[in-house]
Amino acid sequence: MAILLDGKALAKKIRIKVKSKVSKMPSPPGLAVVIVGDDPASRFYVDNKKKDCVKCGIVSHEFALPENVCEDKLMTLIHELNHRHDIHGILVQTPLPHGLNTQKIIQAISSNKDVDAFHMLNAGRVLYGEYGFVPCTPEGVITMLDHYNIDIKGKHAVVVGASNIVGKPMAMMLLHHHATVTVCHIHTVDLASFTRMADILVCAVGKINLITADMVKPGAVVIDVGINPKSDGTICGDVDFEAVSQVASYISPVPGGVGPMTRAILMQNTANAADMLN
Ligand code: NAP
Numbered sequence: 064m065a066i067l068l069d070g071k072a073l074a075k076k077i078r079i080k081v082k083s084k085v086s087k088m089p090s091p092p093g094l095a096v097v098i099v100g101d102d103p104a105s106r107f108y109v110d111n112k113k114k115d116c117v118k119c120g121i122v123s124h125e126f127a128l129p130e131n132v133c134e135d136k137l138m139t140l141i142h143e144l145n146h147r148h149d150i151h152g153i154l155v156q157t158p159l160p161h162g163l164n165t166q167k168i169i170q171a172i173s174s175n176k177d178v179d180a181f182h183m184l185n186a187g188r189v190l191y192g193e194y195g196f197v198p199c200t201p202e203g204v205i206t207m208l209d210h211y212n213i214d215i216k217g218k219h220a221v222v223v224g225a226s227n228i229v230g231k232p233m234a235m236m237l238l239h240h241h242a243t244v245t246v247c248h249i250h251t252v253d254l255a256s257f258t259r260m261a262d263i264l265v266c267a268v269g270k271i272n273l274i275t276a277d278m279v280k281p282g283a284v285v286i287d288v289g290i291n292p293k294s295d296g297t298i299c300g301d302v303d304f305e306a307v308s309q310v311a312s313y314i315s316p317v318p319g320g321v322g323p324m325t326r327a328i329l330m331q332n333t334a335n336a337a338d339m340l341n
Pocket residue numbers: 200223224225226227228229230247248249250251254267268269270273288289290291321322323325326
């Protein structure tokens with residue numbers, strides 16, 4: 064039976080450290096959270112981030128805009144936030160409604176306040192291993208592996224999913240930790256033949272039960288990044304948790320795994336931003 068990678072408990076430890084760091088600052092860091100429209104999942108994520116801010120002594124400033132907001136107005140808000148001295152981090156909750164150019168808006172955020180590390184400059188820094196802000200989800204995964212003393216060096220890490228915000232930076236960061244990395248995506252032929260080779264398997268797709276027990280090498284470490292809503296209002300990951308737990312050595316649950324870690328790293332990035340900007 065696999066050992067559970069308890070992201071919830073580890074995230075709490077990180078928040079305590081952030082709170083301690085923040086308490087020594089002359090003024091609290093400010094995080095601007097921009098939400099457009101009334102997507103329930105986005106609202107849920109934003110509310111959780113705001114709760115984390117309170118726990119860490121960070122001031123969250125919410126900017127809720129209607130679904131039909133014009134791009135110019137959103138861009139003007141971003142420019143204002145870039146110049147506000149009480150705002151150290153800016154995040155725009157995605158996905159944005161159709162008609163808004165997500166890339167244009169994200170790239171308008173000052174790279175010094177880009178606590179999600181979605182800006183191309185910060186994404187590029189990840190390629191060079193010179194992190195400004197660390198991308199929250201991949202850093203959450205690396206921190207989790209480190210906390211449980213799971214060696215990355217020399218291991219074969221297989222990342223399923225190749226998005227700009229999770230899969231690609233995840234692969235790059237595992238590479239910097241000296242893993243041999245394979246990246247799989249929608250066009251990968253015979254996904255199972257790759258996942259079965261993984262010592263460390265990270266799945267970040269958004270598809271229920273994509274990873275079944277027969278796709279996992281016995282003793283592998285399995286990290287489930289996926290978040291999928293279920294009909295009963297709860298969420299689950301991409302991995303068939305019950306069956307894969309019988310095969311893996313370590314496994315991260317959903318909820319309570321990578322999600323809380325992602326938010327804790329966001330808090331850490333915001334405190335670091337305040338440190339840099341003050
Ligand atoms: P995304 O932008 O939709 O990317 C999904 C990736 O998976 C893409 O590279 C896609 O390939 C690939 N893919 C789709 N179907 C596949 C299949 N059947 N086999 C292999 N690869 C497949 O999503 P994302 O933003 O990276 O997020 C991925 C998942 O993680 C979602 O469930 C999201 O909610 C979750 N997430 C969780 C956290 C957290 O904190 N736990 C944070 C961020 C995201 P193509 O691009 O070629 O289609």
